[in-house]
Amino acid sequence: MQYELVTEYLPDNRNSRYTRHRESVGILGIVSKYPEPGIEKLTLTVSTREVFVAGKLSATQGDILINVRIPGAQFNYGDEILVRAKLRKPRDRRNPGEFDYREYRLAQGIYATMSVTKSSQIEIVSSG
Secondary structure (H helix, E strand, C coil): CCCCCCCCCCCCCHHHHHHHHCCCCCEEEECCCCCCCEEEEEEEEEEEEEEEEEEEEECCCCCEEEEEEECCCCCCCEEEEEEEEEEEECCCCCCCCHHCCCCCCCCCCCCEEEEECCCHHEEEEEEE
């Protein structure tokens, strides 16, 4: 019987390493896909550049998914945005045999998510 261990190398500055922090983090990045409107939310895929955690600014990389739950919020492809919220791993399968959202997002290169409910948590730094 053979076993194979397959892992994806994640660099030290990957944004997913900041999901362990309990406090909010600041993320600076670019809206890298067209925003996806949904019921009571707007979903943004953002390519991260910098993260501000515990008083320290660091370069980071990787895509995150941001759920913006602010009525009338508008963002465009290419906008540079600053977001302040908790960075979390995508939720995993809740019941055996159920759709695994985390695996689905990992396959898309999304290793972290954020949810924004107040306009003070997100701002456009420059338009795309």
